[in-house]
Amino acid sequence: MGEPATKDVLSLDELEAAGGLRTGRKHILSILVENKPGVLTRIAGLFARRGFNIDTLAVGPTDDERISRITLTLDGAVHPIDQVTKQLHKLVNVLKIRDLEPAETLARELAMFKISADGVARAEVMQICEIFRAKIIDVSKRSLIVEVTGTYDKVDAFERLVRPFGLIEMARTGEIAIARGRGET
Amino acid sequence: MRAVDALMECLKAEGVDVVFGLPGGANLPTYDAFYDAGIRHILVRHEAGGGHAAEGYAKATGKVGVALATSGPGATNLVTPICDAMMDSVPVVFITGQVRTELLGTDGFQEADTIGITMPVVKHSFMIQHPLELPRSIHEAFHVARTGRPGPVVVDIPQDYSRADIPYEPVTDVHLPGYQPTTDGNQKQIRFAGKALANARRPVIYAGGGVISAGAAAELTELATVDRFPVTCTVNGLGAFPAPHAQWLGMLGMHGTRAANYAMDEADLIVAIGARFDDRVTGKLSEFAPRAKFIHIDIDPAEISKNVPAHIPIVGDAKNILPRLTAEYRALTPDPQRLDEWWSRIRVWQERHPLAYEESADSEIKPQYMIQALYEATGGEAIVTSDVGQHQMWTAQYYHFPAPRRWINSGGLGTMGFGLPAAMGAKAGCPEQTVICISGDGSFQMNAQELATCAQEGIAVKVFIMNNGYLGMVRQWQELFWDRRYSHVEMGRWPDFVKLAEAYGATGVRLEDKATLAEGIREALATEGPVVVDVRVTREENTYPMIPAGQPARNMVG
Ligand SMILES: Cc1cc2nc3c(=O)[nH]c(=O)nc-3n(C[C@H](O)[C@H](O)[C@H](O)COP(=O)(O)OP(=O)(O)OC[C@H]3O[C@@H](n4cnc5c(N)ncnc54)[C@H](O)[C@@H]3O)c2cc1C
Ligand SMILES: Cc1ncc(C[n+]2csc(CCOP(=O)(O)OP(=O)(O)O)c2C)c(N)n1
Numbered sequence: 001m002g003e004p005a006t007k008d009v010l011s012l013d014e015l016e017a018a019g020g021l022r023t024g025r026k027h028i029l030s031i032l033v034e035n036k037p038g039v040l041t042r043i044a045g046l047f048a049r050r051g052f053n054i055d056t057l058a059v060g061p062t063d064d065e066r067i068s069r070i071t072l073t074l075d076g077a078v079h080p081i082d083q084v085t086k087q088l089h090k091l092v093n094v095l096k097i098r099d100l101e102p103a104e105t106l107a108r109e110l111a112m113f114k115i116s117a118d119g120v121a122r123a124e125v126m127q128i129c130e131i132f133r134a135k136i137i138d139v140s141k142r143s144l145i146v147e148v149t150g151t152y153d154k155v156d157a158f159e160r161l162v163r164p165f166g167l168i169e170m171a172r173t174g175e176i177a178i179a180r181g182r183g184e185t
Numbered sequence: 186m187r188a189v190d191a192l193m194e195c196l197k198a199e200g201v202d203v204v205f206g207l208p209g210g211a212n213l214p215t216y217d218a219f220y221d222a223g224i225r226h227i228l229v230r231h232e233a234g235g236g237h238a239a240e241g242y243a244k245a246t247g248k249v250g251v252a253l254a255t256s257g258p259g260a261t262n263l264v265t266p267i268c269d270a271m272m273d274s275v276p277v278v279f280i281t282g283q284v285r286t287e288l289l290g291t292d293g294f295q296e297a298d299t300i301g302i303t304m305p306v307v308k309h310s311f312m313i314q315h316p317l318e319l320p321r322s323i324h325e326a327f328h329v330a331r332t333g334r335p336g337p338v339v340v341d342i343p344q345d346y347s348r349a350d351i352p353y354e355p356v357t358d359v360h361l362p363g364y365q366p367t368t369d370g371n372q373k374q375i376r377f378a379g380k381a382l383a384n385a386r387r388p389v390i391y392a393g394g395g396v397i398s399a400g401a402a403a404e405l406t407e408l409a410t411v412d413r414f415p416v417t418c419t420v421n422g423l424g425a426f427p428a429p430h431a432q433w434l435g436m437l438g439m440h441g442t443r444a445a446n447y448a449m450d451e452a453d454l455i456v457a458i459g460a461r462f463d464d465r466v467t468g469k470l471s472e473f474a475p476r477a478k479f480i481h482i483d484i485d486p487a488e489i490s491k492n493v494p495a496h497i498p499i500v501g502d503a504k505n506i507l508p509r510l511t512a513e514y515r516a517l518t519p520d521p522q523r524l525d526e527w528w529s530r531i532r533v534w535q536e537r538h539p540l541a542y543e544e545s546a547d548s549e550i551k552p553q554y555m556i557q558a559l560y561e562a563t564g565g566e567a568i569v570t571s572d573v574g575q576h577q578m579w580t581a582q583y584y585h586f587p588a589p590r591r592w593i594n595s596g597g598l599g600t601m602g603f604g605l606p607a608a609m610g611a612k613a614g615c616p617e618q619t620v621i622c623i624s625g626d627g628s629f630q631m632n633a634q635e636l637a638t639c640a641q642e643g644i645a646v647k648v649f650i651m652n653n654g655y656l657g658m659v660r661q662w663q664e665l666f667w668d669r670r671y672s673h674v675e676m677g678r679w680p681d682f683v684k685l686a687e688a689y690g691a692t693g694v695r696l697e698d699k700a701t702l703a704e705g706i707r708e709a710l711a712t713e714g715p716v717v718v719d720v721r722v723t724r725e726e727n728t729y730p731m732i733p734a735g736q737p738a739r740n741m742v743g
Contacts, residue, residue, distance in 0.1 A: 010380040012453055015478045018498060019490025034363060038312065042304060049305050086487035092309040092329060095363045 020083065023076035026055070028107055028177045031070040031088065032062065032096040039093045043070065046087055052079050056109070056152070056174030067095065071176045073152070100177050107177035111155045112137075113146045116166035125165055132158050143168060151175070188316045188346060189214045191353040192280075193222035195323040198355060201251055203227060203242065203613050205235035209255025210295060211282030214347040227613060227642055230634035232259050234606040236266025237632065239277045241607030243270075244593045245568055246614040247400065249330050250277040256284055257295030260341075261302065265600055267337045268306040272597025273421060274398060276335035278326045279303075283312075285345040299341045308336030309364075316349035320356050328359045333366030334485040335398055366484060370501035370509065378456070378480045378497050379513025382414075385454035387476075387527045390414050391437065391466075394421030394596070395459015395483060396503050402426070402589040404507035405458065411511050413524050415531055417445035419460050421596040424586035434531065435540070438466040439732050440578040443538035446738035448531055452477045459483060459503050462492040463597070472737035482506050538730070540582055545723070548698045552576065552651050552722045555702065556583035559621065559649060562706045567619040568593065568611050572604035572628030574658040576651040578728045580623045602631025608646040609639055619647070619710065626652040626676055633685065639715040640690030647709055648717045650682055653724050661727050686717035697721040 033039045040059060047054055055073045062069045074084065085097050100107075117125040118141065129136060129146055132154065138145035148158050152175050159170065192215065196204070203225040208216040219226050229235035232254040239250030254263050260281040270277045284293040300312045309329045311322040319342065326338040382388060396405050402425045409416045409432055416426045417437040426433060435442035437449055449455065455477045460466070467473040470492065481488075481495035482503055489498040499506055542553045556579050559569075565585055570593040571577040577594055586592045593611055595603040608622035629650050639646055651657075660674040686693030692712050696705040696719070709716045729743025 010377070010384050012381060012384055012478050015381065015496040017479070017490070017494035017496050020494045037314070038300065038304075041301070045304055080490075083487065083491060090308075090485070090487055092361060092364045 020080045022078070023081060025076050025102070026073055027076045027081050028071065028073050028100045028102075028105060028175060029085065029088075030098045030100055030177055031072070031094060032067050033070060034093040034095060035061070035066050035068045036093055039068070040070070042091050042093065043088065046091065050087060052084050056172075058174040058176045060176070069176075071174070073175055098179070100179055104180050105177050106180060107151055107175045108149055109152050109155050109173055109175045111148045111158075111170065111172040113148070113159070113162060113167060114143055114169040115146060115162050116143050116168055118142050121165050125162060128158070128161050134158065186351065186353050187214065187218065188319045188342075188349050188351050189218040190222075191320050191351060192323060192347070193218050193224065194353060194355070195320050196224055196251065197222075199249065199324070199327045201249075204251040204253060205229050205238040205242075205610065206253030207232055207235060207255070207259065209259050209282065211256035211284055211344045212253060212259075212342075212347070214344065215253065215280070215282065215342070227609075227638060229606070229638050231632065232262035233265050233602065234609075234632050234635040234638065236263045236277070236279065237269070237600070237603050237606035238610030238613070238635070239279075240266060240270050240273075240275045240603075241570060241593055241610030242614040243275050243277055243610075244607070245590055245611035247590065248276075248614070249327050250275070250610065251280065252277060253280045255282045255295070256299070256344075257297045260297055260299040264303060264306070265598075267303050267339065269595055269598040269600045269603065270337035271306045271308065273595065274335050274394060275337065276330040277337045278323075278330050279337060279339045281339060281341050282347070283341045283343040286343045287345070289343070299339065303339050306337070307339050308334075310339040311341070313340065313342045313346055316346040316351050319346065319351070320353060321359070324356045325359045325361060329361070329364060333364075334395075367486065367500045368484065368502040368505055370482070370499045370506035372509070374497055374499045375506060375509050376513050378499060378510055379517060381454055381478065381480060381497060382456070382510075382514050383517040383519040386523055387451055387453040388414055388456065388524075389434075389448050389452040389454075390416045390456045390458065391419075391449065391460055392416060392422045392425045392458045393419040393460025396422055396425035397459075397589045399459060399484070399503040400589075401459075401504040401507055404504060404511070408507050408511045408514075411514055412519065412521050413528065414456075415448055415527075417441070417448065419463070419466055419596070420581050420594065422460060423581060423592045424589040427587045428585040434535075436581055438463075439468070439734070440582065440728055440730065442540060443730055443741055444531055444534040446732065446741060447534050449474045449477070450738045451530070454478050454480070456480045457482065458507070461488050467492065468732045469735055469737045472739075542726075542729075545699060548700060550697070550699050550702055550720060550722045552579050552653070552726050553583055554699065555649070555651060555720055555722055556580050556623070558703050558706055559623065560584045562703060562710060563619055563621065567591070567621050568608075568615060570594065570604045570608040570611060570620070570622045572622075572624040573599045573601045574625045574628060574656070575653075575661065575726075575728045576623055576625045576657070578658075579651075601625075601628040604628060605632050605646070605648060606635045608648070609635055609644050612644050612646050613642075621710075622646055622648045624648055624650050625657060626650055626654065626682070627656045629682070630680070633689075636686065636689035636691050636715060636717070643714065645714050645716075648715070649706070649709075650717065650719050652682070652719050652721050653726070654678065655724065658728070660725070664725070664727070666733070682717055682719035691715040691717050693717050693719070695719045695721070
């Protein structure tokens with residue numbers, strides 16, 4: 001394509017459209033927002049209104065008490081991520097958004113599982129826990145409560161393995177994430 | 186001083202000269218402050234009227250409009266104008282009263298979650314959390330409403346906070362770290378755009394309401410006339426380019442001209458400026474302008490590639506970008522003759538398909554003729570507001586707006602009942618100008634109560650009701666797409682608009698004969714005070730041409 005400042009001809013045929021594209025992969029957005037009442041409602045409302053589906057959402061404080069971090073994951077096969085971030089940017093209380101690069105990002109989720117396990121089953125579950133470095137945090141006659149941390153996929157894998165034993169209850173936080181290296185996320 | 190007195194100081198500092206509102210329990214302190222604040226307050230008859238009046242004021246003057254309401258029902262009555270201002274990017278600050286903080290969340294008397302109810306339809310909102318925050322929040326509200334892509338901002342003030350005694354110091358700066366609109370367009374992209382234009386053989390400029398908010402009408406004309414670029418505007422953009430003009434194609438979209446729609450259909454390059462590719466413009470998206478590449482200039486990055494992927498996106502203020510684009514183009518000294526072929530094609534469309542209608546053979550007044558007569562009687566110089574329906578589209582087609590801020594309508598939300606209060610607000614902001622409202626017999630009844638406000642305040646708006654006895658636009662759709670099954674669109678002969686006008690203290694006139702229409706319009710325009718003219722027109726006339734909803738421009742009918 002002809003350089004902008006030169007006189008060479010620019011063929012319209014060569015112009016390519018930008019934006020509105022589906023990336024086809026999972027995205028983790030790390031959003032810094034002002035720690036003010038109603039901010040989460042504004043974000044949730046925006047997603048509902050525009051038909052964006054949040055897969056997971058985690059909210060917590062940052063090192064600065066005036067600022068909270070929202071980490072959310074969504075599916076780039078379903079949503080044009082650039083449109084999602086641009087709409088988020090329009091919210092006055094949203095300070096900064098990063099669409100974290102998967103290769104440069106450490107993501108973790110915490111999950112707790114209450115699994116029915118007695119007799120033989122108990123030993124098997126404990127073996128799975130060991131492989132996943134999951135912690136058993138409570139034991140009763142018929143069940144165990146297990147704590148797992150890891151990526152979303154790891155927690156998913158754990159869930160798949162223990163489900164056949166009888167999953168009584170499960171709680172997952174959704175991923176939080178931080179970019180590797182020196183820069184601020 | 187009381188927080189509400191500080192509020193008055195803030196409004197004055199923002200240059201507010203008129204506000205529209207109606208008091209109640211939760212904003213009694215605010216109204217006490219208005220008693221001797223020296224700001225003109227116009228007491229409306231319904232808060233929705235006040236909200237639309239603030240929009241009309243903002244659209245006519247380019248300044249921020251202000252509307253006030255009490256808590257609960259007062260605030261909920263503002264929801265429609267707030268949403269309307271959001272859809273059409275109108276800068277308005279809405280100030281609502283709220284119940285005392287001790288009652289919040291208890292279903293207190295006249296408590297409504299105003300911030301929650303309005304959240305999806307505001308640019309931003311402030312719930313005052315402490316009396317000391319009030320002055321700063323007010324200035325922030327004006328700043329957000331006015332800058333970037335303009336829009337509505339709500340400030341909700343609990344009654345007890347508004348009475349609090351606070352030390353007031355003028356606020357001279359606003360600090361919103363999360364709000365920094367981009368105004369400067371990227372130079373490299375502007376250069377690319379210049380080159381693309383220089384290489385286009387079938388270019389079209391598609392301009393919208395953003396050119397008017399930017400105050401960039403002159404800059405648009407300069408860009409268009411640096412060569413012979415054909416120009417079309419959206420409904421909201423009318424007046425951004427002077428009509429008539431040799432390069433003017435007319436409006437585009439559902440009820441636009443064939444020349445404009447066909448030109449979009451065959452264009453190789455479309456320059457969208459402050460326009461948002463609404464579905465009333467694109468029709469069937471997948472078949473919209475299939476041969477074109479797009480340069481998209483908009484101050485809101487989220488508009489770019491939202492509906493139609495842009496090839497050269499330029500984020501920023503049209504006022505800043507257009508002169509730079511013109512300069513880039515000029516420097517390339519392209520051969521103007523390359524557009525000859527394009528123009529001869531466009532001229533054929535224009536000659537073959539001018540806007541036209543069948544004139545009546547007898548005394549009947551055709552609605553299109555009514556608009557032509559109004560255009561002639563006002564010399565095209567009036568500020569014209571409209572309601573929503575057929576009359577709105579005929580006005581957009583047949584009243585040729587020569588300048589920006591003369592045409593004020595509800596485009597995005599399509600709010601019936603917008604016209605009269607918007608005219609009232611426009612006239613309050615521009616008292617020297619002739620302000621007319623072109624309404625329908627259906628729409629007019631949705632905010633007719635504001636005639637009392639006009640009479641009391643001496644606001645001399647001239648209302649012309651295009652009376653067809655139907656909810657005309659809906660009747661048209663039922664005729665064309667629902668086998669003429671006219672379901673609940675007949676308005677009959679009620680009310681008697683002449684008597685209604687008189688009851689409200691306005692002058693009422695009825696015009697029924699083509700032969701005396703022009704004279705009657707002139708007389709009405711010359712009559713002092715608010716006037717309502719009931720113009721009886723053809724009952725079942727259709728607005729043409731038309732792209733049936735969801736179809737491509739090629740399929741225009743009528
Ligand atoms: C009955 C009915 C029929 C209709 N038929 C038609 C029709 O036939 N044709 C038609 O066009 N419309 C029609 N409409 C209106 C339509 O629904 C839309 O409201 C209209 O097309 C939107 O206009 P716009 O694209 O100019 O955008 P607007 O809503 O006016 O938005 C302005 C755009 O400009 C941007 N902007 C704001 N400030 C700046 C700045 N300083 N610099 C750069 N950009 C800026 C904004 O971000 C926004 O994207 C109809 C409406 C009704 C009710
Ligand atoms: C508040 C509201 N309700 C309903 C509609 C749907 N609607 C669009 S046009 C129209 C008919 C308007 O009738 P009228 O004001 O008489 O104008 P005409 O079309 O006859 O010129 C209606 C009901 C609307 N736009 N706004």
